[in-house]
Amino acid sequence: MGLTFFKNTVLLIVLTIISCGSSTEKKEQIEEGKVNQKVKDQIQDTTLATLKKEDIVVGAEQFQLYSKFLKGKNVGVVANQTSFLASENAHLVDFLIANNISVKKVFAPEHGFRGTADAGEHVKDGIDKKTGVPLISLYGSNKKPSPEQLKGIDVIVFDIQDVGARFYTYISTLHYVMEACAEMEIPVFVLDRPNPNGHYIDGPILEKENQSFVGMHPIPVVHGMTIGEYAKMINGEGWLINNINCDLTVITMQNYTRKTPYNLPIKPSPNLPNAQSINLYPSLCFFEGTFINAGRGTEMQFQVFGAPSLPASQYSFKYTPQSNEGAKNPKFKGEVCYGKDLRKEPRLSKINLEWLIDAYHANGKKKNFFNSFFVKLAGTDKLQKQIEQGFTAEEIRATWQKGLVEFKKTREKYLLYK
Incomplete structure (x- = not known):
């Protein structure tokens, strides 16, 4: 698969760092053009670039925005093969190490750090052969980082390409990473990437009694959010255990809109090849x-x-x-x-x-x-029953509409892109 990004003639340049704090002293304060210097309160003006062709710049490629918060810190990275910087032709972990960032551990989701494992296959902990960095699997019995695994980590960087479907487990990994870090008071940086299915919202809303790793939250099958927006929703809707809040910063993309065509440079998992x-x-x-x-x-x-x-x-x-x-x-x-x-x-x-x-x-x-x-x-369980009872697609879809309308209203609060 090539490293070619689609272009668009009218694009929104978002140069914003969005932050969610975990206490009142972390609230965003903008006064007389001055912004609180804490990372979670930094917000830059959004500017609109018109009549200009630009490539999408993903969060990971904006090293100048997040590097100062990593230097001198012990960094943990949640990553896989999609954590790639096309502008540098380098994997994020390799790039960070080359730029003198102290990467102490890599946490890998389903399919592993290099993304070759089967769906549902057990992925073992180990050492990355290229970098020598310890690898910790966040799949199987260890979906949530333990306090011991996070011991000594000052900040977590999350950079994984999602595909915008509820049952794609990377957003479940995001939930558990945010939850574990909130409990340990470790800040999380989400480096945002496009949602290739971000142009629509559809499907039944998940019911609480059917929660699992392939569906943790009351959202439709297709949610229409980037992983950065989704992280904000996890925080804002109180979905973490005991309603705790993660110290979250989203590094937003440049030149991305929800309708911007985007071809993933790296396949997100073995069975999604194109x-x-x-x-x-x-x-x-x-x-x-x-x-x-x-x-x-x-x-x-x-x-x-x-x-x-x-x-x-x-x-x-x-x-x-x-x-x-x-x-x-x-x-x-x-x-x-x-x-x-x-x-x-x-x-x-x-x-x-x-x-x-x-x-x-x-x-x-x-x-x-x-x-x-x-x-x-x-x-x-309604969808299976509806199919067994002979419902048409249109009849089934009609039963989704109330939930979709309510979800869209909730979702609106967390959107970072048009």
Whole structure:
């Protein structure tokens, strides 16, 4: 995948450091053009650049804005393969070390620091071979950094590319990192990155009784926020344990709007290899909670779906899953699957339910279609029941609208970009 960023003719230059404090003395104070010098209170003016072509500048690439808060400190970095600075052609951890920042530990989310592990695969702690920095996995039984793991750390830097779907676990890792740091009074810097699915909001709102690592908060499947905005929402909505507040600073992007096309320079996980897979992921991930294969074990992950039992007369596309990076034992390994090829589907602006509903009705053994994981992905048991009862996509979508309207009102408070 290339390191090319899309350009836009009219873009917003955001030069703002947004901060959320954990006590009244940390509140933002702007008086006679002077800003409180504490990092969490620094806010620079937002300026609008018009009639100018600019590349998106992600938070990590604005070292001049956050370097002074890291120098002389023991730094922990939450990162993976997406923590990349295109402007420097370097990984964030390598870049920080080269610039004399004392990186003491790297905390890695699902798929590991280099991003090669299968979904759900156990990732062991270890040492990064390139830098010699200790690696701590934040997946499996250790999703939340322990006090011992954070001991001696002065500041945490979080820089991970998200894809804007509730069940993509990087926002769950963000929650636990913020929570652990709030408990230890360690400030967190989130280096913001674009949301490639940030142009729409859709899906059922997660219900509290269905919380899990693939859905921790009462939000829709597609939330339309950057990871920096989402961090602000976690703080502002009191979602951390005991309603504690994280000392949070978001380093915002330059030249980004919610409608700015953006092609990720690095694939965010093994089974999201390109822009089309990311586009289709919020719709096709529901198949992970069924017996249907969603392209794992192919080079078309989350761009096709199928199963041996789907009727070839209705599903003429054929493929055979095999072991590969990110899918060592995919569904129907070595078996011919009949399904649909969605690689040429246009960019979605809503979740496509028809693919799921049609596959359910085409499957002869409907009782075997869903598994227990589906409710966790949906965040509610209503969606499965609606499909089983014969609801159309439009009828199902209508039941989401009240929750979506309420969420959009809440979300508005935390937006950093137009």
